[in-house]
Amino acid sequence: MPQTSARKHGGDQSDGSGSVPKSKNPKTSKASEDGEKKGLGKRLKDVEISVPIVYGTISFWLGKKASDYQSHKWTVYVRGASNEDLGVVIKRAVFQLHPSFNNPTRVVESPPFELSECGWGEFEIAISLFFHNDVCDKQLDLYHQLKLYHEEESGPQSTKKPVVMESYDEIVFSEPSESFFARVQNHPAVVVPRLPPSINLPPAVPIDGVNDKKRGDTKDHPLSQWFLNFSEADELLKLATARQQVQAHIAAARRQLMDGQAQQSKPSLG
Template sequence: MTNSLSSKKQSQDQPEISGPTPKSHRTTMGKSEDNEKKNLGKKLRDVEISVPIVYGNIAFWLGKKASEYQSHKWTLYVRGGNNDDLGVIVKRAVFQLHSSFSNPTRVVETPPFELSESGWGEFEIAITLHFHSDVCDKPLNLYHHLKLYPEDENSTMSTKRPVVVESYDEIVFPDPSEAFLARVQNHPAVNLPRLPAGFTLPPPIPVEDASKRRRGDTKDHPLNQWFMNFSEADELLQLAAARQQVQAHIAKLRRQISLIDGQHQQLKSSSDQ
């Protein structure tokens, strides 16, 4: 386990956003052959269902009086892109912690899919998402590097301002079954596809009484105030800013090369005289 530092300076009431600029991914799940054999209804060819997810961790420093080996309390999680309940898609999540932890393989069977621990070291965590049988019979493997410390070594550690690092992913399920579509068509965590012309949605599956349904979303989560927001507009702005930085760096290198070439020509002219 390591104690490498990571993040940018923030104002006193903002989280330390750790690591590089968050990147957006789009993961397409392989088509399930087993589901073809199960009586899950007709497959919808050339149709995709997508589910945005965010996975990462929030870590709080426990202060100078904390134990050397219990310096931070952290929460690792997988949440819906808009904090919606992922239980409609995900059956269980398996978190593989460092071997130094008691019972390092943690299985979370119900949403929200998260766990909290304390410690001092940073390490890579494997996250495996298992889906309901009508969704996909192949699990999705994700990897997250637990971050506890701010990146900037000059950044002051605070017990009130956590280090936050998250990644965004959009999970795509191609050729879903009618049963899958019928079950999730009214669920906010799922992005419905543009259906073929003339296709009629199957009748939605009745949802149990909301008063009896366990809430699995993270809209009212105690850590919600620290969750990051992901949007295409923000990503485009980040890409534009990165492009400007690259162009400025290229222009600087060209000026340096031109200056070196000029000095070389002067030296050559002097030696020829």
């Protein structure tokens, strides 16, 4: 029963209007319930496997090469939160681009799960993830807004500083199959719990081609210098800072209210 957890945050996110109308009512990602499948072994009760992922886009202005219809080159991707290969869990990714593109439905059958294009407009990209048979038989749908411009900057664009917009999420698989657990229990992209000694897992069966030369590992990706870092410690620090700011605003409002009441309570001179 895979599902995305509530822990979700993004970087450099903004609403802003784009050159192409955005899709209405963008939806939060959520995986459908996994049905029991024969031949996949037993399922581990009261066990959850978590897969942290990051999905997003990086766009570069083309500078002197820019035209009215091709002003930016951009890449959309799904990667491991720490840039590890996701091919051990994900079988393929389908990217749904704007209908103005030739062949707007793009299928990526192997990691790294990404594609690059050139264009001039911003739009919402639908990303559908499909998992290996022993993981889940339903797809997970994600939605991401392509951004081409730095909204906080009013100066000229730069060909060296890209626009990065990423979102962090965690895919949680409840009651995973034994074959799935055995295959990913030592994989750096997957978070697994410690099992009781009484549980004997079957031998791990690798998936053909998944680990060949770490082809899905994005640690050496040419765009990795622009990837954002996501960590629980950073999020807790942000929450603590925000809480302090809220408390300071509340204290200031109370002082202002008390000062106003004191002024009103002073006797008037006749």
